[in-house]
Amino acid sequence: MIELKDVRKNFGSLEVLKGVSLSVQKGEVLSVIGGSGSGKSTMLMCINGLEPIQGGQILVDGTDVHARGTDLNKLRQKIGIVFQQWNAFPHLTVLENVMLAPRKVLGKSKREAEEIAVKQLTHVGLGEKLKVYPSKLSGGQQQRMAIARALAMSPDYMLFDEVTSALDPQLVGEVLDTLKMLSEEGMTMILVTHEIRFARDVSDRVAFFHKGLIHEIGVPEQVIGRPQKPETIDFLKSVL
Amino acid sequence: MLNYTFHWRPAFNALPDMLWGALVSLQIAVLSMVIGVVLAVFLALGRQSDNKFLYGFSTGWVELARNTPALFQIYMTYFGLGSFGIHLDSYVALLAGIAFNNAGYLAETFRGGLRAIPHTQTRAARSLGMTAPQAFRLIVLPQMFRIVFYPMTNQMVWALLMTSLGVTVGLNTDLTGVTQDLNVRTFRTFEFFAIAAVIYYLLAKLITLSSRLFAWRLFRY
Numbered sequence: 001m002i003e004l005k006d007v008r009k010n011f012g013s014l015e016v017l018k019g020v021s022l023s024v025q026k027g028e029v030l031s032v033i034g035g036s037g038s039g040k041s042t043m044l045m046c047i048n049g050l051e052p053i054q055g056g057q058i059l060v061d062g063t064d065v066h067a068r069g070t071d072l073n074k075l076r077q078k079i080g081i082v083f084q085q086w087n088a089f090p091h092l093t094v095l096e097n098v099m100l101a102p103r104k105v106l107g108k109s110k111r112e113a114e115e116i117a118v119k120q121l122t123h124v125g126l127g128e129k130l131k132v133y134p135s136k137l138s139g140g141q142q143q144r145m146a147i148a149r150a151l152a153m154s155p156d157y158m159l160f161d162e163v164t165s166a167l168d169p170q171l172v173g174e175v176l177d178t179l180k181m182l183s184e185e186g187m188t189m190i191l192v193t194h195e196i197r198f199a200r201d202v203s204d205r206v207a208f209f210h211k212g213l214i215h216e217i218g219v220p221e222q223v224i225g226r227p228q229k230p231e232t233i234d235f236l237k238s239v240l
Numbered sequence: 241m242l243n244y245t246f247h248w249r250p251a252f253n254a255l256p257d258m259l260w261g262a263l264v265s266l267q268i269a270v271l272s273m274v275i276g277v278v279l280a281v282f283l284a285l286g287r288q289s290d291n292k293f294l295y296g297f298s299t300g301w302v303e304l305a306r307n308t309p310a311l312f313q314i315y316m317t318y319f320g321l322g323s324f325g326i327h328l329d330s331y332v333a334l335l336a337g338i339a340f341n342n343a344g345y346l347a348e349t350f351r352g353g354l355r356a357i358p359h360t361q362t363r364a365a366r367s368l369g370m371t372a373p374q375a376f377r378l379i380v381l382p383q384m385f386r387i388v389f390y391p392m393t394n395q396m397v398w399a400l401l402m403t404s405l406g407v408t409v410g411l412n413t414d415l416t417g418v419t420q421d422l423n424v425r426t427f428r429t430f431e432f433f434a435i436a437a438v439i440y441y442l443l444a445k446l447i448t449l450s451s452r453l454f455a456w457r458l459f460r461y
Contacts, residue, residue, distance in 0.1 A: 050366065073366075073369045076366070080367075083360065085360055087361060089361065089364070089379055091459075091461055100368075100378065101368035101369060101370065104370060104374055105368060133461040153368060153369065
């Protein structure tokens with residue numbers, strides 16, 4: 001379970017998160033929607049400790065992410081994250097990109113790591129691109145590789161940070177299909193997204209972020225279908 | 241004015257000795273680069289460090305190496321250290337001096353290379369559970385070496401040419417040292433140094449060409 005308790009985060013004098021509380025159960029898919037700069041992406045960075053927080057607490061399976069003694073490298077092994085900019089490692093082939101962390105972080109043998117990588121890459125439809133360098137892939141393919149790379153660590157949770165925002169429109173579909181597949185397999189996911197229809201389709205719950213706070217949260221039929229707050233209604237009107 | 245008669249035969253007879261000398265020069269250049277590259281990685285990191293001592297130490301090194309004559313740097317490792325009772329032989333002193341110089345120049349090149357790599361690469365590596373040193377070694381460094389590869393090649397040529405300064409600290413086994421010995425014995429100054437210059441030129445070209453080949457093999461992406 002991922003639990004956020006009154007989480008506060010600021011960049012200098014700019015308050016980005018102003019007391020966010022939230023919990024995500026095992027197997028749940030939560031989509032986070034909201035305008036740019038509302039703090040959605042920052043929240044994901046805080047959950048796996050890539051960004052420090054200034055107040056509150058984040059617990060992942062009971063472990064306090066931002067406590068002094070927490071081994072973040074260990075914790076991150078069970079929280080996969082995929083970024084808007086897919087961040088392929090350009091000097092490694094597709095296969096090597098996915099094999100690297102299982103080998104160096106989990107200490108798997110070369111053969112084991114390769115097995116895992118081939119399995120995950122085939123899973124996201126890149127089984128034919130193993131020996132290719134990322135520069136030869138389309139954006140959608142690179143993003144699917146990044147998903148396979150995170151999955152190769154067999155995480156318990158997956159965080160997706162606007163993973164389709166930087167893609168050409170015709171490439172969005174293939175990445176969304178991959179996400180949908182993961183949700184059907186029961187992966188616990190937090191999905192920051194601008195794809196409202198998609199969020200409605202795959203999520204168990206949807207949270208609407210506004211000015212550093214969760215403004216409205218609930219099942220998709222409610223938050224997207226029958227929003228209660230005027231800010232939510234305005235936002236949905238502007239994007240749908 | 242033009243009554244100097246060329247005598248190439250003694251010079252060509254000495255060619256094998258000179259080529260052995262060239263090998264020594266090349267060896268010093270290669271070793272000084274290996275040492276210089278390793279030191280430069282740490283200096284480049286030190287230049288970005290928040291630790292005042294590390295920053296000061298590496299900045300001092302870079303400033304001295306880049307803004308004083310290479311000849312003085314070699315004098316310092318030979319005569320300078322000698323006056324503190326640390327006596328290095330000519331070969332070691334020359335190697336240390338050139339490595340010092342290489343490290344200073346390369347540190348700045350590397351610093352530029354590191355800045356060209358997006359911070360998101362490190363972030364992606366850390367998000368997979370890699371430690372900071374792992375992310376640096378496995379993700380950042382290999383990309384940096386590609387960016388700085390050609391400037392590094394230039395430094396290697398420069399290192400080779402700097403080895404000729406060894407003659408000033410009594411080295412007589414490298415190409416310049418051997419040539420100088422021959423010159424003193426025969427006074428065929430023009431012939432010997434002309435041949436030595438051609439050998440230096442060919443070695444420098446060899447370095448440039450082989451590094452191109454090397455890069456072509458190494459950087460497939």
